[in-house]
Amino acid sequence: MNIAIFVSGNGTNCENLIRYFEHSDQIHCALVISNKPEAYALVRAERLGVPAKVINKAQLNDSDVMMPLLREYEIDFIVLAGFLPLVPDFMVAAYPRRIINIHPALLPKYGGKGMWGHHVHEAVKAAGETETGMTVHYVTPVCDSGEIIAQYRVALTPDDTADDIAEKEHQLEMKYFPKVVEDVLSKFIIHC
Ligand code: GAR
Numbered sequence: 001m002n003i004a005i006f007v008s009g010n011g012t013n014c015e016n017l018i019r020y021f022e023h024s025d026q027i028h029c030a031l032v033i034s035n036k037p038e039a040y041a042l043v044r045a046e047r048l049g050v051p052a053k054v055i056n057k058a059q060l061n062d063s064d065v066m067m068p069l070l071r072e073y074e075i076d077f078i079v080l081a082g083f084l085p086l087v088p089d090f091m092v093a094a095y096p097r098r099i100i101n102i103h104p105a106l107l108p109k110y111g112g113k114g115m116w117g118h119h120v121h122e123a124v125k126a127a128g129e130t131e132t133g134m135t136v137h138y139v140t141p142v143c144d145s146g147e148i149i150a151q152y153r154v155a156l157t158p159d160d161t162a163d164d165i166a167e168k169e170h171q172l173e174m175k176y177f178p179k180v181v182e183d184v185l186s187k188f189i190i191h192c
Contacts, residue, residue, distance in 0.1 A: 001026060001027055001028070001076040001077055001185055001188060001189060002028050002030035002031075002073060002074050002075050002076050002077070003017075003021075003027065003028070003029055003030065003075065003076065003077045003078065003079055003181075003185070004030060004031040004032070004033055004070065004073065004075040004077075004078050004079070005017055005018070005029060005031070005032050005033070005041075005045075005078075005079050005081050006032075006033050006034075006035075006078060006079070006080045006081065006083035006087075007032060007033070007034045007036075007039055007041035007042075007081055007082055007083055008034060008035055008036050008039055008041075008082055008083050008084040008085075009036065009039055009040065009041060009082050009084075009117070010039075010040050010041065010082065011032075011039060011040050011041020011042070011043075011044045011045070011081070011082070012170070012173075012174070013081035013082055013102060013173055013174075013177055014032060014041045014044060014045065014081045014082070015041075015044040015048065016173075016174055016177065016178055017029060017079065017081060017177070017178050017181060018044075018045070018048045018050055019048070020178035020181075020182070021178070021182075022048075026185075026189050027181075027182065027185055027189075029050050030050070030051070030073045030074065030075060031050070031051050031052070031053065031069075031070075031073040031075060032045040032050050032051070032052040032053070033052070033053050033054075033055060033069075034052065034053070034054050034055070035054070035055055035056070035057065035060060035083070035084070035085055036054070037054045041081075041082070042054070051073070053069065055069075057085065060085060060088060061088045063088070063090040063091075066088070066090075066091060067090070067094065070091075070094075076098065076188070077095070077098045077099075077184075077185060077188070078091070078095055078098065078099040078100075078139075079099075079100055079101075079102075079181055080099065080100065080101040080102065080139060081102055081177075082102070082117075083101070084116055086141070086143055087099060087139050087141070089141050092139060092140060092141055097138055098188075099138065099139040100136055100137065100138055100139060100149060100181070100184060101136070101137055101138075101139050101144070101146070102134060102135070102136050102173060102177055103120075103134065103135045103136075103137065103144055104116075104117070104120050104121065104132075104134055104166075104169050104170075104173070105120045105123075105124060105132060105133065105134075105135065105169075106131070106132060106133040106134075106135060106151055106153065107135040107137060107144055107148060107151075108144075108145075110123050110124060111135075111143070111144030111145070112143055112144055112145075113143060115144065118162065118166060121162045121163075121165040121166040121169065122162045124156070124162075124165055125160070125161065125162045125165055128158070129156060130155065130156055131153050131154060131155050131156055132153070132154060132156055132165055132168065132169050133151055133152050133153035133154055133169065133172060134151065134152050134169055134172045134173050134176065134177070135148055135150070135151050136148075136149045136150045136151075136177065136180045136181075136184075137149055149180060149184060150176070150180045150183075152172045152175075152176050153172075154168045154169065154171070154172055156168070
């Protein structure tokens with residue numbers, strides 16, 4: 001199966017996924033797509049030899065741009081790894097239960113508009129939460145609302161700063177996200 005990884009920023013998850021599946025016979029990271037030309041994820045993809053494309057907002061929302069691009073790379077499945085724009089409806093329809101997203105909190109808490117990256121960890125800190133975590137979920141046209149596939153938790157202490165919370169949560173992402181992707185994809189591979 002060919003996967004496309006959609007990114008907007010640093011790309012630590014993107015790199016982790018590419019490395020995890022590097023020697024897989026069945027899962028191939030075929031394309032990285034960024035909506036930000038300056039995203040460091042693009043540098044990581046290039047270093048790892050994965051083709052990368054930059055798209056602007058109009059292109060993302062144009063099925064005559066996106067569908068041929070996804071077809072060109074024979075993309076079967078899409079992983080959003082720190083991708084901030086909403087996925088357009090036509091893509092959700094074209095990839096039913098084949099687009100998943102990682103979110104840096106325990107959804108449904110701390111999801112929705114404006115809740116991304118450090119904003120999430122600052123909100124978790126401000127609320128005095130005793131735990132946080134990561135969520136992987138199917139993507140629907142409504143932000144952060146699709147069916148939850150997996151969640152992993154980590155305890156917080158009152159001394160943890162927003163940066164500490166971010167670091168603890170990031171460790172979960174590095175440890176668990178590729179395996180969750182693999183588990184979701186293995187269901188497709190068995191049924192192919
Ligand atoms: C990750 O923490 C991911 O959970 C989060 O963006 C970060 C991307 O980091 N996603 C969201 O906030 C989506 N709402 P990375 O670019 O280093 O992988």
